[in-house]
Amino acid sequence: MKTIRKLIEVMRQKMPLKSLRLRIFAIVLVAGLVPGLIVGVGIVQNYEDRAVEHRISTVQNQLKIVANHLISNDYMANYRSEEQTYRNSRDVVDAELEMLSNLYEGRVMIINSNFKVVKDTYGISQGKIMISEEVIKCFQGENLSNYDPEHGYIEMTTPIMDTTANAGEQEVVKGVMLTSISNGSIVAMMEMLNRRVMIIETLLALAIVTLAIILSVMMTRPFNRITQAIMDVNAGYSDASISVPDYAETVHIVDAFNQLLARMRALDQSRQEFVANVSHELKTPMTSVKVLADSLLVEQDVPAQLYREFMEDIVSEIDRENKIITDLLALVKMDKKVQDLNITSLNINDLVELILKRLRPIARKKDVEVVFESMRPVVAEVDEVKMTLIMTNLVENAIKYNKEHGWIKVELDADHQYFTFTVSDSGIGIPEDSLAHICERFYRVDKSHSREIGGTGLGLSITKSAVLMHRGTLTINSVEGEGSSFVVKIPLNYIVS
Ligand code: ADP
Numbered sequence: 001m002k003t004i005r006k007l008i009e010v011m012r013q014k015m016p017l018k019s020l021r022l023r024i025f026a027i028v029l030v031a032g033l034v035p036g037l038i039v040g041v042g043i044v045q046n047y048e049d050r051a052v053e054h055r056i057s058t059v060q061n062q063l064k065i066v067a068n069h070l071i072s073n074d075y076m077a078n079y080r081s082e083e084q085t086y087r088n089s090r091d092v093v094d095a096e097l098e099m100l101s102n103l104y105e106g107r108v109m110i111i112n113s114n115f116k117v118v119k120d121t122y123g124i125s126q127g128k129i130m131i132s133e134e135v136i137k138c139f140q141g142e143n144l145s146n147y148d149p150e151h152g153y154i155e156m157t158t159p160i161m162d163t164t165a166n167a168g169e170q171e172v173v174k175g176v177m178l179t180s181i182s183n184g185s186i187v188a189m190m191e192m193l194n195r196r197v198m199i200i201e202t203l204l205a206l207a208i209v210t211l212a213i214i215l216s217v218m219m220t221r222p223f224n225r226i227t228q229a230i231m232d233v234n235a236g237y238s239d240a241s242i243s244v245p246d247y248a249e250t251v252h253i254v255d256a257f258n259q260l261l262a263r264m265r266a267l268d269q270s271r272q273e274f275v276a277n278v279s280h281e282l283k284t285p286m287t288s289v290k291v292l293a294d295s296l297l298v299e300q301d302v303p304a305q306l307y308r309e310f311m312e313d314i315v316s317e318i319d320r321e322n323k324i325i326t327d328l329l330a331l332v333k334m335d336k337k338v339q340d341l342n343i344t345s346l347n348i349n350d351l352v353e354l355i356l357k358r359l360r361p362i363a364r365k366k367d368v369e370v371v372f373e374s375m376r377p378v379v380a381e382v383d384e385v386k387m388t389l390i391m392t393n394l395v396e397n398a399i400k401y402n403k404e405h406g407w408i409k410v411e412l413d414a415d416h417q418y419f420t421f422t423v424s425d426s427g428i429g430i431p432e433d434s435l436a437h438i439c440e441r442f443y444r445v446d447k448s449h450s451r452e453i454g455g456t457g458l459g460l461s462i463t464k465s466a467v468l469m470h471r472g473t474l475t476i477n478s479v480e481g482e483g484s485s486f487v488v489k490i491p492l493n494y495i496v497s
Pocket residue numbers: 393397398401402425427428429430438439443444445446450454455456457458459460461484
């Protein structure tokens with residue numbers, strides 16, 4: 001009992017109710033056992049029907065022969081006659097009847113047309129009247145048989161026909177033979193058959209259970225391998241791609257997992273790169289500050305003018321550090337959820353005017369002319385702070401990377417769905433191979449030049465994130481040495497996902 005309980009417990013652990021293994025096991029078991037059981041029951045049942053049928057027809061044939069003898073010996077008419085010839089022929093027929101009833105462990109009764117029992121091999125009902133539905137039907141010429149498995153006998157009626165009637169004359173039923181025989185031999189045979197079927201079915205069940213266990217374990221093994229491989233990756237033993245090519249399904253799962261793994265690796269790498277870049281970018285101004293301060297400390301009697309110059313440099317480095325930190329914070333904010341957007345309906349023309357008003361003095365310093373061309377009044381649902389950041393960054397870049405006496409053209413247009421904000425410049429342009437990377441964090445075409453003019457390499461990255469948060473697009477066109485154009489396309493109505 002204990003071992004069975006233990007076995008069930010182990011099975012439950014290995015095959016929880018929802019497991020595929022259990023389902024395969026159950027399906028194989030049912031598919032294997034049910035037909036076997038049905039066939040087994042069918043064989044026994046079929047044997048019983050056939051055996052009863054066969055027994056009835058054999059006995060009926062014998063009875064017909066005896067019936068003929070009854071007629072030929074005129075048994076029905078002379079059953080009481082004491083004449084020697086009649087007695088002899090009656091004894092012959094009686095012996096036949098006796099033999100028949102012994103052979104089939106049964107009882108035969110001969111009933112004459114007055115429903116009187118003229119012969120009963122049991123000797124009980126002789127001389128009595130026997131009227132039953134079967135007997136009456138038999139007198140009308142019907143052969144009836146009835147199997148009663150509960151009481152273990154087969155009952156049948158056989159008409160005794162007058163075969164001596166001439167051709168053309170109607171055959172007359174002179175009497176009826178009412179026979180009941182035991183089904184003992186059929187039952188014995190069926191018991192043996194049942195035993196055999198049971199043995200075969202037990203062996204079959206054992207084979208099917210073994211097959212079900214083997215199949216369920218084998219068919220689910222690839223899934224275990226996937227789980228193990230994923231666990232290995234999770235635990236850090238391996239970071240190689242998984243391969244379990246056993247089924248099309250496992251290939252799909254593994255493909256999806258490998259894609260996820262590749263994405264996570266790329267994310268991890270970009271995070272590492274980002275951390276390395278941030279550290280490097282933050283370290284550079286600090287190194288400059290330290291070099292400047294050290295040289296002031298080492299020198300003795302430093303003239304006040306030099307002190308001032310160095311201090312100015314230190315302040316500008318600190319400003320730079322500050323700008324990097326501000327930009328980084330802005331970037332982190334962009335990475336947050338879209339819910340952080342503060343969407344309001346805004347007059348974009350006014351916003352552009354305001355931004356250009358702030359930036360024009362800086363452009364003027366570089367002798368860059370800024371032109372604003374508005375095709376139509378535009379009102380859109382945007383986040384004002386982020387929109388200001390987008391526009392300021394693009395116009396600032398156009399000033400920073402412009403040539404002397406250059407120009408900037410800012411255009412604002414809209415259709416019924418989107419508004420477009422375009423900043424074109426006559427600046428230094430962007431090399432073709434850099435165009436794809438221009439929006440990456442800390443990417444700068446010319447690092448030293450960008451640093452010189454106070455760039456952090458984060459501006460376009462921030463801009464792109466802000467545009468995407470508005471479900472817009474940023475398109476960049478540029479020819480190196482000739483100029484660039486940045487096109488921002490944003491839906492007029494904010495699309496809530
Ligand atoms: P930065 O702070 O260095 O300007 P950005 O992310 O704004 O960083 O820009 C990334 C790089 O893209 C810049 O360093 C510069 O090389 C290039 N760039 C951006 N805007 C322009 C432009 N209008 N013309 C030419 N180059 C540009």
